[in-house]
Amino acid sequence: MSEPRKQYVRPLDLKHGRVDMAHGAGGKAMAQLIHELFARHLGNEWLDQGDDGAVLPAPAPGEQLVMATDSHVVSPLFFPGGDIGCLAVHGTINDVAVMGARPLWLSAAFILEEGFALADLARIVESMAAAARKAGVPIVTGDTKVVERGKGDGVFITTTGVGALQAGRRIGGQRARPGDAILVSGSIGDHGMAIMSEREGLGFASPIVSDTAALHGLIEAVLATGADIRVLRDPTRGGLGTTLNEIASQSGVGMLIEEKALPLNPAVAAACEFLGLDPLYVANEGKLVLICAEPDVEKVLGALRGHALGREAAVLGTVVEDAHHFVQMTTSMGGRRIVDWLTGDQLPRIC
Amino acid sequence: MKYIDEFRDGDLARNIARSIAAEADPAREYRFMEFCGGHTHAISRYGLTDLLPPNVRMIHGPGCPVCVLPIGRVDQAIRMALEHGVILCTYGDCLRVPASDGLSLLKAKARGADVRMVYSTQDALALAQKHPERQVVFFAIGFETTTPPTAVAIEQARALGLANFSVLCCHVLTPAAIIGILESPEAKAGGVALDGMVGPAHVSTVIGSAPYEFVPERYGKPVVIAGFEPLDMMQAILMLVRQVNQGRAEVENEFTRAVTPDGNRKAQALVAKVFQLRPEFEWRGLGTVPDSALKLRPEYAAFDAELRFPLPYTPVPDHKACECGAILRGVKEPRDCKVFGTVCTPETPLGSCMVSSEGACAAHYTYGRYKDLAA
């Protein structure tokens, strides 16, 4: 007589398997995908309940909740320095953190394209899990849908984050005042150029690495100094130039920055030069723009540079009065020009 | 990168600026035209006019490939895509050039035209190979810099026997455009009193410096060929001021690190093999200029999109309010246009000078418009 078997299950083929429509149909295949892939990597006390939502503790008295959401679509899905998985975790943590809040929980929703390799999905989910673990922000609930082949781009991920905001803390895009200092936490354009050089197959000798990172630690370090921080923002799509314009128009002020002060990684500068792009409009995924009261500049700069993610922090310039809300820049040549809103997409020049 | 930094040294720029200020005669004006859009862009991007004394003025020339593209040509490209169902591919800047009926290639795309942006002619060829069942047309625009790659693609298509690849050739010639400006009605009536010209950077690497000799010879104006870096520009302006002061008119070459008198002979030979002169071509702003553009030679007729998809060329006048023409001829400035920055902006370009970052209107809007506004 043979031994009694524990169970009859054919495990997911994570090596050669592919996403099919059944993985989103709500049946056994979907349960298996969730169990063997998502729950296995992302598991925590909330997710392990297997319920439709997560029951979370109320914030401390006096605290307020901050919520932010972000959808992530990126091609290629894997790039030097990261992938869509860690990007989706970092992006939403940063959106919560730049509100001055402490990020607490995330949700994640996946839209998978039929035919997408399970091995790639596993890599992405592992990367999300690692990023969430490192940041100390668990993914407490999630969802998966599958769309037919040709109707997605491999995988889209939407993450939503909830954080707690200390009583009395006020940080926002309308708070910049003439005289305030403008700082950035490090080199600009790294993420966008990492993606673009991968996509265009530029094949630089030393690849440009995305700066994707969770910024809440850096932000906590700055806030802990007690400095009067007016605005925090992560200059993602549209780059630093766009972010400064957004703040200027929200606050009804102008800005004057120094081109020479812009921290720029030489490989990024060279790639931008090659493609005819302006690094001011290239995306970042791990940088912080910060506006603070002028007397606190040294304190803030010290806190930024004292953190691993802010070693190259720099003071870019000052907030000025300007009825037209222009962001102006003294160029490296000593002339002056506008740093305008980006029009459409940046396109490589042809002449 | 170090190499580039050498041409972005602010202290050096200020030194050159001091020499320009010291040597420019305060009793006169100096009016120099930078031919290339690349130069226009560098001037605005680095705020170089702030470094020049007020009596040294830069006038933006027509060397911006999309700015000189007439509406009728964009219309042709759009109709090829919409009526003949071709895959139309072109460089990014072309996509937003306003055409007739409120269309542009980008808007035509939204109406179902299969328009693709490519980074190189090689991408266009690859598309043709990937879609043997479709016709692929490359909308070829630009000056002498972009012509050799088009010639290469046509040669390759022939070698590969690609029956579904063709080119709508709108390549134009720099020397002809310079004549167009110097012979424009305004110039003849004394309207554009040019004292000299900053000659093209990349174009000159292909054609060399010799083709500009006619400018001093026939028109008595100095030319200094310059690179696109801000220091190149400053140095070239200083060289022009000196020529004017010394009563000289010569072709000088500031960009010797890339430009030789004869240019790139191999590229020239290839272009001559594939293309021949068009008897005339309509330019935006300059009107119809004789011998100013290229078309495919009869031996390459099989790759000529104009023959494969016969669509008559219909010239279309610019928008009434648009001053692009006068700006390209150097007689007006963007701020002279009534709709600048109000109706016509980079998001909603009315004229082609507002499209490319190298266009005079777009450069002024993006980098310099604060100077026009009261504080």
Ligand code: SF4
């Ligand atoms: S502002 Fe617009 S309409 Fe006016 S000249 Fe320039 S491109 Fe033409």
